[in-house]
Amino acid sequence: MLYREAGQFKTDYAADQQIFPILQDRIFVFGVIAAAFAIVPAIASEYLYTEILIPFLILSLAAIGLNILVGYCGQVSLGTGGFMAVGAYAAYNLWLRVPEANNLVVVFLFGGLMAAAVGILFGLPSLRIKGFYLAVATLASQFFLDWLFARVKWLTNYTPSGSVAVGDLHVFGWRIDGPADRYLLILGMVVVATIVAKNLVRGHIGRSWMAIRDMDIAAEIIGFRPLRTKLLAFAVSSFFIGVAGAMWGFLRLGSWEPLAFDINRSFQILFMVIIGGLGSLVGSFMGAAFIVLTPVLLNQLPGWLGVNMSTAMISHLEFMVFGAMIVFFLIVEPHGLARLWAVAKEKLRLWPFPH
Amino acid sequence: MDSRLRSFPDVLLSVENISLSFGGVNALTDISFDIAKGEVRAIIGPNGAGKSSMLNCINGFYHPQHGAITYKGVRRNQMKPHEAAEQGIARTFQNIALFRGMSTLDNIMTGRNLRMKTGLLWQALHIGPARREEIEHRKAVERIIEFLEIQHIRKAPVGTLPYGLQKRVELGRALAAEPELLLLDEPMAGMNIEEKQDMCRFILDVNDEFGTTICLIEHDMSVVMDISDRVVVLDYGRKIGDGTPDEIKKNEAVITAYLGVGH
Ligand SMILES: Nc1ncnc2c1ncn2[C@@H]1O[C@H](COP(=O)(O)OP(=O)(O)OP(=O)(O)O)[C@@H](O)[C@H]1O
Ligand SMILES: [Mg+2]
Secondary structure (H helix, E strand, O other), rough: OOOOOOOOOOOOOOOOHHHHHHHHHHHHHHHHHHHHOOOOHHHOOOHHHHHHHHHHHHHHHHHHHHHHHHHHHHOOOOOOOHHHHHHHHHHHHHHHHOHHOOHHHHHHHHHHHHHHHHHHHHHHHHHOOHHHHHHHHHHHHHHHHHHHHHHHHHHHHOOHHEEEEEOOOEEEEEEEEEEHHHHHHHHHHHHHHHHHHHHHOOHHHHHHHHHHHHHHHHHHHHHOHHHHHHHHHHHHHHHHHHHHHHHHHHHHHEOOOHHHHHHHHHHHHHHHHHHOOOOHHHHHHHHHHHHHHHHHHHHHHHHHOOOOOOOOHHHHHHHHHHHHHHHHHHHHHOOOHHHHHHHHHHHHHHOOOOO | OOOOOOOOOEEEEEEEEEEEOOOEEEEEEEEEEEEOOOOOOEEEEEOOOOOOHHHHHHOOOOOEOOOOEEOEEEEEEEOHHHHHHOOEEEEOOOOOOOOOOOHHHHHHHHHOOOOOOOHHHHHHOHHHHHHHHHHHHHHHHHHHHHHOOHHOOOOOHHOOOHHHHHHHHHHHHHHOOOEEEEEEEEOOOOOOOOHHHHHHHHHHHHHHHHEEEEEEEOOOOHHHHOOEEEEEEEEEEEEEEEEEEHHHHHOHHHHHHHHHOOO
16 A cells, blocks of 8 residues: 555544644554554464563563653653662562552552652753763662662562562462463553653643653743743653653563663663654654664674674674664664654655656 | 734733843843733844843743843732743744654644643543644644645645745744744844745744744844834843834934944
C-alpha cells in the first residue's frame, strides 16, 4: 500500500488531533500491537522472551519516563537508576508486608507513586539550577539512593547484601508464571503507559513542559509556573521510571540487589533517550531496541563472519559502537533515530516523484 | 498624517514615578504616564532609552526600585510575570521569544494555557472534559491563525520560519490569551514595507474589533504617527514628551533629542 496523506481530509479538529492522523500509520501501529499480543506468544522462545522482548519493553518504559523529563521538559537527569530502585523496593515492600495487595498492578502502581514522590523531592533544586549543575544534583540523588538501599536494612527486609527475591505473583487472579505470562503482562502495561504518555505530551501539560524546555522566561511571562511545571515533569517521569523499575525487579530479575539499579542503569537509559531521540516517544522504543539488540548482534557477529573474537573484545566493541552513536546523535541529530525514521517516511511519501 | 482623533475616558494602567537601575545604570528615572482603556499607546525613544525596560516593568519581569503601577484600579509596587498574565497582560518581545521546538499551532495554543484547566488524570486519559477543552481552544486558536493569515504554516516548527512570520506567530500567541492589555516590543523591526503594512493592519484590527488596549514600542516614525492615539517619548531613561502624535511632532525637546537625530 502506498504511504499517502492525499485524499485523507480532516473534517474536524478531533480527527486532526488523533495520535496518528495518517491512516497508514494507524494501520501499521495497530498491526504491530496486534502481532505483539497474538502472534509473538505463538512463536517466541524462552530466550527471545527473557533476553530480548522483556528487557526491551521494560527499558522502553523507563526511556519514555526519562524522555518526558529530558526530552520534553528539558531537565537533565542522571538519577534514573535510583528512581527505578525506589520503584522496585517500594513495590517489594508492599508485596512483602501487605499480603492482601498481591496484585502486580497495585504493587507496580505503588512503586511508581513512591518514585514520583521521591522524584518531586529531588526535582526541587531544578527551580534554581539548570543543565550541568542539575545533572550533578541528580547524580547525587543516584548515589544517595544507592546508599539508602544498601544501608537501611528494613527496606531490604534485613537480607544479607540487600538481595531480595519475589515469587507467587498474581494479577487479578491470573497467576504470572512462565515467560509468556510475564511478557503479556508487561506488554499490556507498556501499551497503556505509552498511550497515557502520549496523551499527556499532546495536551496542555505537554505544551507546558515543552515551553519550559524551549524558553523558560517566555513560558513564565505567558503564565506558566516554572516550579509547578518542572515538578510535575519530575513526578510523571519518575512515576513511569518507578513502574519500570518495579517491573525490572519483579518480572525480569525475580531476585535482585541494589546494584541492579546503579549509575550504569542511569546512563543506559539516558543513552536510549539520546540515540532514540529527545522529545519522541517512538524514539524511546527505538533507543531501547538499539541498546538491547546491539550486544546481541555483536555476539553473533564473529560467528557470521567466521572470525574468532574474545568476549572481552566484543564488550569493548559494544562500548565503541554506543560511544560513536552517542557522539553522532548529540552532534548531528539530537532528535535521534526517530528523526531519521521521520525523514525516511517523508522520502517515502514523495516517492517515486521526489519533486 | 492625522492621528485618529478618538477619546478614551477610562485609565487602564498608570505608571507613577517609576525608577529602575541596574548597578550604576539608570534605565528609567521617575517615569509617570498612563494608558487609557482602548487606545493605542506608543513608546518611542532612541536606542537604550529604556523603552523595553518600561514594558518589562509593566508586566512584572523587572521590578522597579521606586514607584508604583496601578492596573485596573489595583496599585502595586511589584508583580510576578505570571500574575500579570493572569491579570490579562500579554506581550511580545524585541528578540522573538517563541518556543522553537514547537509548531506554530502549539505555540499559539500555549497562549491559552491559563484557560486550560483539566487536571492530570483527565489529561492522561484524554477523554471527556480534556478532549472537549482541547477542541474548544483549538477552535479559538484556528480563528487567530486565520486572522493572521498563517494557515499554511500551522504545523511547521517555528524555528524554521522566516523572521517576519515568527513575529506574526508571536503576536498570535499573545492574542490567544485574549488580553486586555497587549504590549508589543518593536513588532515591526526588521520587516519590509509589505510586512509592516500587514502588521499595522493586524494591530489596528485587534484594537478595533476586540477593543484590546495596545502599548507598542516602534522606531518607524511614520508607523507610530499613523497608528497611535498617544505617544510617550523617553530619552536616557527620562520622559521628555507625552501627547498625541501631532503634539509630539511639534515638541521642541523631542525634536532635538530624537527626531532630529537621523530622521
Ligand atoms: N537586564 C539588564 N541588565 C543590565 N542593564 C540593562 C538590562 N536591561 C536593560 N539594561 C540597560 O538599561 C538601558 C535601557 O535599555 P532598554 O533595553 O530598556 O532600551 P530600549 O529603549 O529598549 O533600547 P532599544 O531601542 O535598543 O531596544 C540600557 O542602558 C541597557 O543597557
Ligand atoms: Mg528595546
